[in-house]
Amino acid sequence: MNYIVDEMIRFTALARAASALTTPLTPEDFLSLFNPVYSSRQLRGVVTRVEHETEHSATIHFRPGRGWHAHKAGQWARIGVELDGVRHWRSYSLSNAAGQDPAITVTDAGAVSHVLVRDTTPGDILFLAPPQGDFVLPEHPRALLMLTAGSGITPVMSMIRTLIPRRPDADVVLITSNSTPEKSLFREELDELADQFPNLKVRHWFSSALGRLEFTARTIADLCPDWRSRSAYACGPEGFLNDAEELWQREAALDTARTVPQVSAGSSTQGTGTATLTIERFSTDLTMGAGHDGGLVTFEQSDREVRADGETPLLDVGEDAGVLMPSGCRMGICHSCLIPLRAGQVRDLRTGELRNAPGELIQTCVSAAAGPVNLDL
Amino acid sequence: MTTTLTRPGALAASGRPLVRPDAAKHLSDEQILELGRELDAVRDEILARRGASDAAYIRRIIRIQRSLEFAGRGTLLFSKYKPAWFAGTAMLSVAKILENMEIGHNVLHGQWDWMRDPDIHSTTWEWDFVTPARSWQHTHNDLHHRWTNVIGKDKDIGYNLLRMDADQPWRPFNLGNPLYNALLAPVFEWGIALYDLELPEYKEGLKSKEGLNRDLKAVGVKVLKQFSKDYAATPAVAMLSGSGKQALYGTLAANAIRNLWAHAVIFCGHFPDGTDTFTEEEVDGETRGDWYVRQMIGSANISGSKFMHLMTGNLSHQIEHHCFPDLPSNRYAEVAVKVREICARYRLPYTTGPLPRQVGSTWAKVFRLALPNRRVKAATA
Numbered sequence: 220m221n222y223i224v225d226e227m228i229r230f231t232a233l234a235r236a237a238s239a240l241t242t243p244l245t246p247e248d249f250l251s252l253f254n255p256v257y258s259s260r261q262l263r264g265v266v267t268r269v270e271h272e273t274e275h276s277a278t279i280h281f282r283p284g285r286g287w288h289a290h291k292a293g294q295w296a297r298i299g300v301e302l303d304g305v306r307h308w309r310s311y312s313l314s315n316a317a318g319q320d321p322a323i324t325v326t327d328a329g330a331v332s333h334v335l336v337r338d339t340t341p342g343d344i345l346f347l348a349p350p351q352g353d354f355v356l357p358e359h360p361r362a363l364l365m366l367t368a369g370s371g372i373t374p375v376m377s378m379i380r381t382l383i384p385r386r387p388d389a390d391v392v393l394i395t396s397n398s399t400p401e402k403s404l405f406r407e408e409l410d411e412l413a414d415q416f417p418n419l420k421v422r423h424w425f426s427s428a429l430g431r432l433e434f435t436a437r438t439i440a441d442l443c444p445d446w447r448s449r450s451a452y453a454c455g456p457e458g459f460l461n462d463a464e465e466l467w468q469r470e471a472a473l474d475t476a477r478t479v480p481q482v483s484a485g486s487s488t489q490g491t492g493t494a495t496l497t498i499e500r501f502s503t504d505l506t507m508g509a510g511h512d513g514g515l516v517t518f519e520q521s522d523r524e525v526r527a528d529g530e531t532p533l534l535d536v537g538e539d540a541g542v543l544m545p546s547g548c549r550m551g552i553c554h555s556c557l558i559p560l561r562a563g564q565v566r567d568l569r570t571g572e573l574r575n576a577p578g579e580l581i582q583t584c585v586s587a588a589a590g591p592v593n594l595d596l
Numbered sequence: 597m598t599t600t601l602t603r604p605g606a607l608a609a610s611g612r613p614l615v616r617p618d619a620a621k622h623l624s625d626e627q628i629l630e631l632g633r634e635l636d637a638v639r640d641e642i643l644a645r646r647g648a649s650d651a652a653y654i655r656r657i658i659r660i661q662r663s664l665e666f667a668g669r670g671t672l673l674f675s676k677y678k679p680a681w682f683a684g685t686a687m688l689s690v691a692k693i694l695e696n697m698e699i700g701h702n703v704l705h706g707q708w709d710w711m712r713d714p715d716i717h718s719t720t721w722e723w724d725f726v727t728p729a730r731s732w733q734h735t736h737n738d739l740h741h742r743w744t745n746v747i748g749k750d751k752d753i754g755y756n757l758l759r760m761d762a763d764q765p766w767r768p769f770n771l772g773n774p775l776y777n778a779l780l781a782p783v784f785e786w787g788i789a790l791y792d793l794e795l796p797e798y799k800e801g802l803k804s805k806e807g808l809n810r811d812l813k814a815v816g817v818k819v820l821k822q823f824s825k826d827y828a829a830t831p832a833v834a835m836l837s838g839s840g841k842q843a844l845y846g847t848l849a850a851n852a853i854r855n856l857w858a859h860a861v862i863f864c865g866h867f868p869d870g871t872d873t874f875t876e877e878e879v880d881g882e883t884r885g886d887w888y889v890r891q892m893i894g895s896a897n898i899s900g901s902k903f904m905h906l907m908t909g910n911l912s913h914q915i916e917h918h919c920f921p922d923l924p925s926n927r928y929a930e931v932a933v934k935v936r937e938i939c940a941r942y943r944l945p946y947t948t949g950p951l952p953r954q955v956g957s958t959w960a961k962v963f964r965l966a967l968p969n970r971r972v973k974a975a976t977a
Contacts, residue, residue, distance in 0.1 A: 552921045
């Protein structure tokens with residue numbers, strides 16, 4: 220059956236003709252009766268395999284539907300799962316090699332990752348957004364230093380799996396920090412790869428025995444003597460990345476040819492000459508308010524910024540600022556005023572409930588700012 | 597959370613409307629305030645429990661509806677055989693009714709927006725009904741639900757065609773009331789499509805030319821698609837088995853059956869005896885409690901089986917739907933128990949009855965209001 224369905228999808232002309240029979244629905248809406256991957260509006264994938272890596276983490280392999288594109292090593296994708304009927308989205312790095320079917324490696328650290336690690340079984344549906352991100356391998360081969368802590372290994376694992384077995388000219392040193400050997404993701408596979416391929420060197424740092432990995436020129440040089448001549452990639456928790464950034468900044472300052480290092484959220488590269496550091500950050504959240512103090516409201520497309528208190532509906536805030544706001548009943552019943560929340564947090568004035576999922580549509584007539592708010596209007 | 601939360605929007609935080617409706621005259625401002633709080637609590641209690649089982653419910657209904665539509669159209673392809681015609685037409689009729697009522701109407705109200713599923717969302721949904729979803733959302737969700745039964749504001753009282761309230765002035769045109777209603781019922785979706793264009797508002801200068809052109813274009817595209825699906829594409833495929841003509845009659849019958857049913861159910865929502873209409877003085881200064889009162893005494897339920905509730909899209913719980921338009925429809929039955937108890941305690945009318953009685957009651961009104969109001973009102977009025 221699935222084969223037939225796949226064939227049908229391939230004949231888009233046929234699908235277009237079929238839509239004359241299915242309007243206002245699409246042929247996919249009916250095909251989803253047979254195979255839940257089909258949807259005209261959202262990309263989905265079917266879980267094909269789940270492997271438990273450590274006590275608290277698992278790798279989830281999935282087969283994406285139409286609209287997905289192959290990932291580059293180091294990229295991430297947004298993954299949507301349902302918790303008690305409500306869709307939640309998180310970003311996860313794709314951990315397997317470029318060119319292979321996608322997989323994510325997830326560590327149980329929150330509500331969404333908990334469900335992914337503990338409750339996912341083959342056949343489950345994942346909601347997906349196509350891979351993205353600039354934390355990727357350089358175009359031309361060069362000596363690399365990878366620095367990871369905890370689950371920060373996932374995008375780097377994809378890079379190593381892509382590079383090491385296929386490129387004899389690769390030259391990679393990996394410094395990976397974990398609390399204990401048991402909690403180290405991919406430890407055995409990394410050691411095997413290092414045994415098998417001379418172009419990979421793995422330096423494990425176990426903080427339970429050695430203490431926190433200090434980012435001093437000396438410590439790093441002990442682990443990788445020629446670190447200054449390598450392009451560095453770092454992925455891990457905020458503190459780890461800040462420490463790494465500081466070291467590279469200090470080194471850049473010592474360097475005679477200097478430029479002002481760029482620091483920005485997301486992936487960024489800094490340093491001069493060959494000693495560059497590329498980092499991957501996931502936490503770009505706006506600082507959350509307490510809920511009743513309001514905050515700065517940004518109307519992104521209208522290019523307006525206004526301060527709002529915690530009690531005035533965002534609809535009024537926008538109209539007072541001269542933004543053309545969609546509106547209807549002004550009492551929370553008609554859903555005519557929905558606007559996507561890009562970032563930040565709002566409070567439902569009726570229930571006091573806080574909403575902060577990026578992309579969520581909010582009812583501006585009954586929502587007030589609860590911290591900074593960024594609206595897609 | 598603090599005990600009192602300010603309610604935003606068009607409602608007054610305290611006080612009373614200029615005139616309180618007769619049915620609620622016996623209640624003090626404090627009682628109305630308390631009634632508002634009680635109904636808010638009913639809503640909050642459902643929100644706290646809303647979750648995976650509700651999501652599973654709407655997905656199951658959508659799956660059943662699509663399967664029925666698929667099977668119905670499939671069977672109509674062989675409708676030169678009588679049993680296939682009856683089976684196909686019946687399945688397609690039920691599919692269309694479910695699609696419009698339990699799914700379309702409720703999804704377009706935003707009852708399932710909380711799931712954040714773009715496939716089941718008020719901003720993306722389009723339905724198997726000639727009026728475009730966005731146009732209908734404006735006249736229905738915004739205008740009708742905000743101004744429920746306010747003469748002059750809620751045009752749903754008669755849809756600019758029928759005289760459905762004694763306070764609407766009588767004109768000789770209204771003599772045709774029963775005829776117009778009988779003609780409207782089998783083509784109800786076309787009536788709604790025309791109504792959603794808001795031509796009277798355009799003539800009065802309340803709707804812009806651009807607005808009208810945009811709506812006309814949207815309805816034109818929708819009409820074309822709907823028409824070609826039901827009356828061209830399906831019969832064309834059926835011609836392969838020599839069933840083209842029968843398939844055409846089948847889809848025509850299914851649309852007519854859906855229209856008759858939707859018309860009957862929707863007319864039972866606000867027109868049966870026992871429902872009130874309101875003047876603008878009665879909404880001026882309305883508090884949240886008063887708003888709830890207006891929704892409750894302006895609406896009527898239909899009693900019946902679970903299956904009947906499903907087939908009406910739970911509009912048989914019209915009172916609950918009007919109090920809480922964006923709660924998921926599968927929850928109205930349990931909400932009804934509480935709303936009914938609240939109405940009894942506050943001595944407010946709660947109008948309900950079996951379908952035939954409610955339909956009879958609305959038709960009696962259609963006939964009665966064809967004639968001018970009697971000058972001497974009956975003593976029982």
